[in-house]
Amino acid sequence: MSALLATYQKVVRRQYFLICLILGLVLIGEMAFDIVERAMGRYLVWQNAGREKIGRSWEQAQQRGTAGVQLESVTRERRRQALELESISNFEELVQYVETNQQTILPPAQFLQIYHQLPYFLQPLLFNPDSLVADARLQRVTNVVVDGNRSRFNVVMLGSNNQTVRRASLSIEQMNLLINYGKERNLNVRSESRFANYFFSAGEFWDLYESLHPLRRRQFIQEVPLLTESAGEITGVGISNQYTNEFVEVAFAVSGIRAYVYYLPEDYVMDLLSPDREKAYEFYRLRRQQIFDNR
């Protein structure tokens, strides 16, 4: 019995020693070689792939990704706008573009191309052609900024230091005049009251036209392309008794309810009406009256 107890005590003593030895070795190993840290570190590296991308830096990385997407969409939009802008070739397209995209910058050459497409007598509504010649000679304009909405349209010519070289503002009436010039519209010229005093059948109109001075005829041909393009379709011509910004609305009816509308200077219309002195005088008198009323 005592031998058994002695053996047991020996075993226990040895285990105690062994455990202490192992613990001591582990402690020394840990202090010297960072065994636990390395083991845990290796384990964490091993299971890293399955972990989620969470934490402050990952959130920022995600936001950087979102930023990239947002900016990509802005860049795409700007590229689309630039392409759309490049393709603009007339005033109406420009107004439509500005309405959707607000402030727009055009190279002077493109703006001048649009400007020159306007009938020459309507061009001064924007800028006096002489002033543009002066600007071109001095190479003053580097950009043309266009801005506006349905009620107002602004054009500013900027110089090299972004200083304003020239500025124009169009009212809604003036914009409509430029946009609608030469447009085919739903308009019954014969029944519209403003054309009632000066309505001519096609035959009457051509007679008046033939009586014009050749130089004036050439101007008509230039500013009213309909005369050469679809002269045969004209069924009647109405001259409005109202003025729009110094111009007279002249409607060329091509069917019962369709007409092409032009805005011509007063002298064009007076020349056209001159064979009928009474009508011409009446038109002149009406015009003077309107000028007086406006004042």
Place this chain on the structure above:
Amino acid sequence: MRQRLLFILLTILTAILLIAGIGFFVLIEDLPHIPDDLRNLVYSQPTEIYAADGSLVHRLGGRTYVPLSQINPNFQHALLAAEDGEFHAHHGIDKIAMMRAVVFTLMGRRLQSGSTLTQQLVKNLFFSFQRLWSRKFREILISLQIESTFSKEQILEAYCNLVWFGGTAYGIQDAAQQFFGKSAGDLTIPEAAMLAGIVNSPIYLNPYSHYENALKRQRLVLRRMKSKGFLEEAAYNLAMADSVRLTGRPAYGNDFADYVISEAEKRYGHEAVYYGGLKIHTTLDPQLQAIAEEVVAQGVAQLEATLDFTGAPLQGAIAAVSVPTGEVRALVGARKYVPGGFNRAVNSNRHVGSGIKPFVYFAALENLGVTPISIVNDTTVTFRLPTRQRWSPRNFDRRHRGRLTLKSALMQSINVISAQLTEQLTPRRVIETCQRFGVSSLDTRKDALLSFSLGSAGISPLEMAAAYAVFANNGVYFKPITIKRVEDLNGVILDRAYAFGDTRFDPKLIYQMLNMMQGVVEGGTARVIRAMGFEAPAAGKTGTSTEFTDAWFTGFTTALSVSAWVGYDRDYQMYTRKPRRGVDGARGGAPIWTEFMKRAQTFYPPHEFEMPAGLKIWYVDPRTGMQVPDPQFGIPVALPDNLVPGFAPFWERQEAAPKSDSTETG
């Protein structure tokens, strides 16, 4: 006994291991993923905001990344000496430092950190700054993983590029540039030691605001460098004797930059602005901004010292707009800038009081056919409101002046006349006129009350400055712009804004109004401007809300249009203690405006306002509107060529009064 002891020991050990194991597996459940290259997380292109002169105003997020080879070893050593002397010896955690920290913390002594550089890197990369045990354990685990994944050099490189040095200086390259104007590779030992010292507390060790603290910390870092063997005795002595030369203060932003950020966010989205690496070129004039900040701080403090104690800080704001272009040059939205704080220059629509009157009077010139010499009657009037109530507007000084000219009425800021004109025009039409001047915050339904004539509606200083600029611009409105150009990180221009004027008013009518507003400065409610020594041609209008809760002055020269406001955020009244009287526009806004303009005119020299053709200046009696034979007995008025003021009879001319001596403000 031993057996029992062994059993207990084993049980405790097993329990500890079991708990540690469970804890380990619980904690690793929501550990973050670590990328293969730490640069993926550290590197980020900053969004930069530039002033009109090209100087950097503010940086958002992002940092300039430099490899370890381009970071001066002096800084590396200084950093290790200051933050983690055993960096190369440990595997992510410093067990002894940690145990010491635990013991100290358990003993209730000052909270110890014991964090290694790796742990600090991990905390900065992934975790919040909350002091939680769970966060600390996770931080330790990730540190172990980082140490097992990356070399010591990679860890040090990431740390150097990530750490914050205060302000907008993120990473060693930005810090070296901002504090010493040099690259991270060119830092001297004292400079490196100072920067390494800042890391511990970028605010309290900032050499610009706490130089002594920063210097003390630098000395400590140098001593540690020497004790760790990074410095020889001779180099140490030299470094201790050498002083550091700081360059310009790092950009910390201002109210203008904050406004630009908010505008850019509306246009591109929050993430694009903060993480998109944009370059935003603005219209800011840094010199003017500095003047504005100083003037508002001083002006508000001076005024506050004379006021009744309210317990709340008096606030102030100023907005300065370039007259010829509409470009916003300076914005101050508080007496002391707080990043992201409330910007009263743009976001605070306060009652403008009589500041609205120029728009009322202009609407009258435009629509009622009156002229500056039209005679109006300042007498008791009662209006019947749509609600069937009766309203009798009162003048600022509670007295009536009888018949006088329109210009004189504006100069003396007579409420009754403004109310009469608004009644004739209808409030809606006056609001529409304001809107044509660019004041967009008004609502034609909500604000269309007769009291609008006395400035009961709220408008921001920026809107006021931009709207008044129309008077200086002969009727051309420039939408105020702050952002001139925005580029993405590849330099592609995303947006470009141009100064863009819209002709909205007849220049002749505008000049007549301008002339009337000049009268306010020359002999009206804002005469204090001349008394304070501002002599350049200027025009404007004071504004005081009812009960003295807001005091304004908005005025302009040919170069700048500026609006200054003072008041409390809560509608406390402003009353001076001795003598006890309310603070009006002339005592609140005008002094700030004047100080600002006196200093700003060096950079923005004003000249005479240009009178359009078709107008002529006459000198008239302020009460009768009749010509006076001697200009000193009259006030100048601009009138159309075809309008000739009559001559007063001889006996009246003898009694012609000198210029108004009224001291009332409004």
